[in-house]
Amino acid sequence: MNFEYAPAPESRAIVDIKPSYGLFIDGDFVDGHGTAFKSVNPATEETLAEIAEADAADVDRAVKAARKAFRGWSRMPGRERSKYLYRIARIIQERSRELAVLESIDNGKPIKESRDVDVPIVAAHFFYYAGWADKLEHAGLGANPQPLGVAGQVIPWNFPLLMLAWKIAPALACGNTVVLKPAETTPLTALLFAEICQQADLPNGVVNIVTGAGATGEALVTHPDVDKVAFTGSTGVGKAIARSIAGTDKKATLELGGKAxxxxxxxxxxxxxxxxxxxxxxxxxxxxxxxxxxxxxxxxxxxxxxxxxxxxxxxxxxxxxxxxxxxxxxxxxxxxxxxxxxxxxxxxxxxxxxxxxxxxxxxxxxxxxxxxxxxxxxxxxxxxxxxxxxxxxxxxxxxxxxxxxxxxxxxxxxxxxxxxxxxxxxxxxxxxxxxxxxxxNTFNKFDPASPFGGYKESGYGREGGRQGLSAYLKAGA
Known part of the structure; x- marks a missing residue:
């Protein structure tokens, strides 16, 4: 028997979508110098907001802010870094309904998935890596492991907020600073996360978010002062990134396509x-x-x-x-x-x-x-x-x-x-x-303590779990 369901819409009132958004650099929202673009609701084709595009100069400004912040953030005791991650996790839980509604509006995914899967796992990742921040010497990655520096991170449009958490949480726990580029079709939850960083009093420059399309991502991953590249997306783009950083000393993790x-x-x-x-x-x-x-x-x-x-x-x-x-x-x-x-x-x-x-x-x-x-x-x-x-x-x-x-x-x-x-x-x-x-006897189950990644053209490196820390650490003296 098929049951008829009366509509049960979630209210949009909890979300305040601004007419336009700038870049988040060094703790503030600033104008971009590229050509602004629009974020569209895929369920209705309505324009949601105008988004700033970061050009190479904007990316350079963000990387410099991250480099400057790295000095203090990397030297901060792990127990102090963990407090910021715990605070971010709690704010994500407090604003979970707002994040879920915004994700569904911008991405098109059902609210029950955003509400019951994406956002809870996002909070869980920040809680999990907050717990690691003062225990890195016990991660089995050598004595006195050290952060790499500035991480350039590029994430896809299918799980915008979840991929942000997979990238940012371990990077910050290890003492790195971040410049993240969300997908051009789904930037809004990343920009709301920037507000959460402000709300958590995260030191300026520790997290920077630059919006744009492929040219912005290319400027980020090829920037000479980026120490680590983390990318989730198509195999074709992943191969291009691998070619662009070949011959440099940049570390990289690539989580690419699949045909499971x-x-x-x-x-x-x-x-x-x-x-x-x-x-x-x-x-x-x-x-x-x-x-x-x-x-x-x-x-x-x-x-x-x-x-x-x-x-x-x-x-x-x-x-x-x-x-x-x-x-x-x-x-x-x-x-x-x-x-x-x-x-x-x-x-x-x-x-x-x-x-x-x-x-x-x-x-x-x-x-x-x-x-x-x-x-x-x-x-x-x-x-x-x-x-x-x-x-x-x-x-x-x-x-x-x-x-x-x-x-x-x-x-x-x-x-x-x-x-x-x-x-x-x-x-x-x-x-x-x-x-x-x-x-x-199950499928698509995820846990922050379990590593995730692939072989062959699905990329290399692991995200999540203790193994996910190794992507953001190097051996200490």
């Missing part, structure tokens, strides 16, 4: 697996680097799983991101929607069978229905390329060895999922899957 296999064996708890499949690909509209976008089904249960999956997909509600009943929100931008549509059409042209549940999409905004492709071969582009949308490709296998071979037949290696009741099979698969994260 979600593998269901014949002894799996099918109903639980179906929920994991749905969460693995349709969470955040499929805008997830580690999304389970390739479903590998053991042949003997493929028909049963597909019947239950289609029935479950028919209950997904697509619409207003601020409606608490919404399961799938808006695609983040017109450009991303065009890419999803193009790859879905290629999937049909190559002979795969496309299915979506009956779904009435809003007339304004950027929308794409939850979609599944069957009859997919490993040669199909939809099975090889990252679509970064709510599109699932289904393949089948007969033996565990075949599942491993198909799962690893990708240039990516960020994540994978295994569904089976046998612990020995989980360990067998996890040992052979070339993925940085392997989930067992």
């Amino acid at each position: 296999a979600n593998i269901v064996f014949d002894d799996a708890p099918i109903d639980q697996a179906v929920e994991g499949i749905v969460g693995g690909i349709f969470f955040n509209q499929g805008h997830v680097c580690c999304a389970g976008s390739r479903l590998l089904l053991q042949e003997s249960v493929a028909e049963e799983v597909m019947a239950k999956l289609k029935r479950r997909m028919a209950t997904l509600r697509v619409g207003d991101p601020l409606d608490k009943n919404t399961d799938i929100g808006a695609i983040n931008s017109a450009a991303q929607l065009a890419r999803i549509r193009a790859l879905a059409e290629i999937g049909e042209d190559e002979g795969a069978e496309r299915w979506s549940p009956p779904c009435e999409l809003p007339s304004a905004g950027y929308w794409f229905p939850p979609t599944v492709f069957t009859g997919v071969s490993q040669a199909h582009r939809i099975a090889r390329e990252e679509i970064f949308g709510p599109v699932l490709s289904v393949l089948t296998f007969r033996t565990p060895a075949e599942a491993v071979e198909k799962a690893n037949n990708t240039p990516y290696g960020l994540s994978a999922g295994v569904w089976t009741e046998k612990g020995s099979r989980i360990l067998f698969m996890a040992d052979r899957l070339r993925a940085g994260v392997v989930w067992a």
